[in-house]
Amino acid sequence: MAELHYETHTHDVLVIGAGGAGLRAAIEASAMGLSVALVCKSLLGKAHTVMAEGGLAAAMANVDAHDGWQTHFKDTMRGNKFLGNWKMAQLHAQEAPERVHELERWGAVFDRTADGKVNQRAFGGHSCRRLVHVGDRTGLELIRTLQDKGVHSGIDVFMECAVTDLLTDEGRVAGAFGYWRESGRFAIFRAKAVILATGGIGQAFKITSNSWEYTADGHGMAFRAGAEMIDMEFIQFHPTGMVWPPGVRGILVTEAVRGEGGRLTNSLGERFMENYDPKRMELSTRDIVAKAINSEVKAGRGSPHGGVFLDISHRDADYIKKKLPSMYHQFKELADVDITAGPMEVGPTTHYTMGGLRVDPETQETTVPGLFACGEVSGGLHGANRLGGNSLSDLIVFGRRAGVGAVAFAKANATLPSVNEAQVKTFAQQMMAPFEREGGESPYQIHSDLREMMQSKCGIVRDPVEVQQAIDAFPAYWDRVRRCTISGSRQYNPGWHLAFDLQNMLIASEAVARCALQRTESRGGHTRVDYANYDPYWAKHNSTIRRGPQGEVQVGVSPLPIMPDELKQLFDENEVPST
């Protein structure tokens, strides 16, 4: 390789990813007086948070006066099938309301109740009306508020700059290496503490509500730096994605449709949720509704395009347009369906990564010193199944905590770690390798095959034989990725970027498959054909993933943190798995 050129930026804290979690972390770190760099691979304000629709869960008790943090905590633990980290669930429920007030003071304009408070709507698995919202564009409100707060907070924002690897110095994180998408030129970001807020892994699946950005970047780079992941078998398949036309298959249909009274029916016109969760019906948890839809379709009771029907047209047309405006437009413009007049066709879509990097529940530090994680890339809060609305609240509660944690680390370890030139050179060489090869496949073909495989072999219902086939297929995928070739230059070249992203998706995909094979039970977002029920051993254990001595994806288990008695008492007798 020719002489290596790169620019260097130095800050106290580096935040990678500018969705809700990354922005909230950066705002906090900056408010505490440290210098902060915020690096994101898209334009500011385009991160996945912008697509969140239905709302943000916070027990403000504005609509249901009996709500409180204990109730939210209980709903969250029941929803995550008691596999979540109790401490995170407690902090999340306790702190979410204050974070919402804070957003208001930063300019967010939420829908109001008749008596002038922040309005809250019903959602699956929440026993009170709890979701703060703006019609069905809550994520846009959240990200725009944080974006405007952020750009006036003295944060240095680096847009359309993709981070590919973490720099390390004697076991501590030292910053990150990346490239400008526009020019393809390399840059390093030196920092005393680094916060990963890179989102999930949905692009590893064929049918997904996730954008091109969701390529497991944080999972991959943290894995290579030695960080531990947990619960990677738990992928949330959202019950309601669009199924037709083909180009929009997987695009999200907000749970708010059901929150506002939408009914699910099969081809016989039956409200089939009566057979799966008669008490909560359409507002059951996402894992149960997704599996119910899957079963109805498999039993031959599906809609013409392989989904089921979701109907809100019994409600007043003006009300639908006011509370679900983007759903109205999405179906009208993309599928020629008027949702005020007739049903939508919907089916499950890969939506959310419950697992992720293991973090300290209070500081969000990963198992690598100085490396923090928040938002979807982290694991713990959502256990085996996330409740709708708990993601946006997760972002602001633990985004803030990651900011505080990173500042404390940067102050306690005030010497800037040194840069290992050999490491930078290796990273640069890896990036340039696809240009130096000839005759390989297009990365798009490899990506398409990977998505097909993950969807069919590690999807909603998992057959261990098929999961093993996926595991056996990964070495061949690595060979293909290492041989793939690209055309064009380094300037704004999506093919080049994908060639690298595939490596992270392969790591995350193998983590999913290995955890899925190991967990011999069905729980939340993980369903095994050969083990239909909960297993008492797995009720008390999280799956773990670490990098082995040869760089391999190594699966293991760790005991679940034990809930203290005063919290256990909030639940029914024997409800919390005993130790």
Add this chain to the structure above:
Amino acid sequence: MSQAAAGQQSFTLRVFRGEPDEAGHSTGSMTDYKVPLGDGMVVLDAVHHVQAQYDPSLAVRWNCKAAKCGSCSAEVNGKPSLMCKTRLDSLPLDEPVVVKPMRAFPLIRDLVTDVSWNYSVNQNIKPFTPANENVAQWDVKQEDVDRAQEFRKCIECFLCQDVCHVLRNHNQFAQFAGPRFMVRLASLEMHPMDAADRIPDIKERFGVGFCNITKCCTEVCPEEIHITDNAIIPLKERVVDRYYDPVMGFIRKLRGG
């Protein structure tokens, strides 16, 4: 629905491919690709087909593919549009579908333009400044926030900036903030809890007077925000009230403002 769509198997996508030269001028040419036609297909699907089947290096911005993020802005058959929301069966397919980058902004490559100017404008807008920050819960009625919520639907696709002739044809980037930021300013000015005064900035720094109400911005807005009627005209009125209305001027003098 176009006549040609019925029974048609494929169509021609004519895409701009190019980059700026050393002087920053856009250079390049239109390239034709034959793309199979599918049910309900949108222009962005066709662009993705080209990336996957012909040339992975075709540069395009996109994220959500559901008209929520405002990334995939381009000019389709001459009209500023979101590619994810432009159905092919709404276009004449017996002739090529022509896709070009937004013309008002400097070219980066292919369909990607440099929109960073917009972010620098936003940086100069006085942020939300609440009157009483310390009240635990604000009492604000829905009808008081309806107007601000309309403006906050903006997904920052910058199509309104692209189509605005003050920017596109007259290059007044230093004098006029453009429709997007008139909407942003209006969302702050009409926020019931905001206490900052931005009227002098709206007049001088952001140049609301440059808009001569041709409403092109309103026509291209994918969020159907009434940019001209609900944002720009009321801001113009507030400027007029402050600076040119003799009665208001007299009252202000009495108040010592």
